[in-house]
Structures are given as C-alpha cells and as structure tokens.
Amino acid sequence: MSESLQPELIMAPLKGITDALFRRVYAAHFSGLDGAVAPFINPQSTAVFADKVLADLQPEANTSLPVTPQLLNTDATGFLALGNRLFELGYRDINWNLGCPVRMVAKKRRGSGLLPYPDAIVALLEAVLPELKPCLSIKMRLGYHDARESLALLPRLDPFPLTGITIHARLGSQLYSGQTDPDAFARCCYLTRHRLTYNGDITSRQVFHELAGRFPAVERWMIGRGLLANPFLPAEIKGEVASGPARLVSLAAFHDELFLALKDRLSGPGHLLGRLKQIWIYFIDAFPGAHRHLKKITRATSEHAYHEAVQAIVGTAE
C-alpha cells in the first residue's frame, strides 16, 4: 500500500450480528469503512429463494454502506439461482464463502470444509462462472486442516475472473481462536494473481500498521470483531482520532439506537437480549475497565436488568 493512499476497509460478515440493521446503525455513528460483506445466505433445499430469505439484502435496507452479499452454496444450480437473483436486486458483486468453520457446515463440505478439495472448487467455478451475472470474489481460510491446502488451491484459481480473494489467516479447524498466521498469508501472496484482502485479528491501529508494513501490496483489509470491540477503529486507521468524552457519547448513542432498532425488529425480550448479548461479548472492550460488569449483561433476563447493566458499564468508563 502506498503511503499516500488510504487503505480500503471492509466490515467482515458476522452472522447474527452484522445484518443490514447493524450496518445502518454503525454507519450512522462511525466513519472509516468503505464497504461490507454481508453474512452468508443460508443455502435452500430448492433453487427458489423466498423473499424472506433475502429481506436483509433488499436495496432500500442497504443504502448506508456498499454491501456485497455472500453465498455458501456448493451446488451449481442453487449457486446460479441465488447469484443471478441477487444481480436482479442490483448487486454487481457477490462473494463465495470458503471460510465458515462451523462443524455442521464443514462436514457438508461447505465453507472451509471444501478447502481440502480443490478439484470440487474448480469444478464449481467452471460450472457457474459462464452463466453467473454478477462478478465473484472468494473469502477463504488458509485451509481446513493445514495451510498447504491454500497453497495447492490458489494457483488453480488464477485462470478464473475473480474480483478478489479475502484470506482469514487461520485454519478452519481453529474456529475463531488461536494465533493467526501472517507467515502463511505471506506465502499465499506469491501464489496468486488475484487481489488479496487480509482478514483476521486486526484489533488496533498498531496491529494494522504492522500488517500494512509487512504486506505493502495489500490495499484491502477486512475487520470483524475488532470493529465491535472498538467501533472507532476504521476511522483511527484512517487517521481520525476522537477524544475521550466524545468517544463515550458516540458509543452510548450507537448503543441506544441499536437497542431501539433491534427492539422494534425482534419479537420478545428473549430474542432482543440474546442478540444484544452476542454483540456485548466484543463491544465490552470499547469500555476500558468495565469488563467486570459483562456478567450483568449476560445474566440479564429483563430489559430493566439489561439497562442497569449498561448504565454500570457506561458509568465505569466515564
């Protein structure tokens, strides 16, 4: 990345968290992002996608950030039906998920579970690309069992007209924890002609700058949990720094709008609190010194208890 150019920063897909509602509220309070990849659309048993399945990707719900829908399909018929339907909705780019590590998914040779089978990946691309209307990118891991899987796969992707490849620098078998492996990502850089996006544990400006220094050719970076733990991170990476009191005001306003929007959307306190608890697992890091109050959030069974917990967290951080 040249020093004068700003990096391109993309919100990672986090299923159950970064849906259209979250993306809209986030973008209303924080800057710095250039786009988002939406969480994967569940493959359907028929090639017909009910409108409900695509509700999150309706264009009118996605005006605040450019968004790329994501597919998890591994059957050509379903892939083409969904991809071309998304094109009709206005999407010119879609993304194929070769990264999901969840065992139920990987066992079906979907997500990162397909990475040990490069022939199947190449066969699917050969089957779909001639008829697929939107452009395609891929989001993958270094491998499922072993980083050698990406080394075998990447040269075989060169002939295809992909718009890019995002690599989450972990193995599928690691799920979401354990060390990322930037050395393995470095080896991937030599094995592809495609534009690479780096993903995995970009948790601070300093981490970003270390990685950007190491990979000067990489211009695109994807951030997931780091952006929940510090919603200012994309802006900070781009050189904007908010002061202490202003930070807290923005964080509280973001939370309150998110809460109201989710309450409006989700039926019943169980669903609402369940969703918010998912977010707080990471969001708590935005409030230094308040970690001890996280249990109050995770134990809350009523809106009242939840709000008391939020007050304790915001109060501690003041």
Ligand SMILES: Cc1cc2nc3c(=O)[nH]c(=O)nc-3n(C[C@H](O)[C@H](O)[C@H](O)COP(=O)(O)O)c2cc1C
């Ligand atoms: C709760 C959760 C849900 C996720 N859902 C998706 C998904 O739908 N599609 C996908 O490609 N990756 C998904 N991921 C992986 C993230 O997009 C990202 O690759 C991973 O979290 C590493 O980046 P990070 O360290 O910046 O979070 C998910 C991760 C988490 C923690």
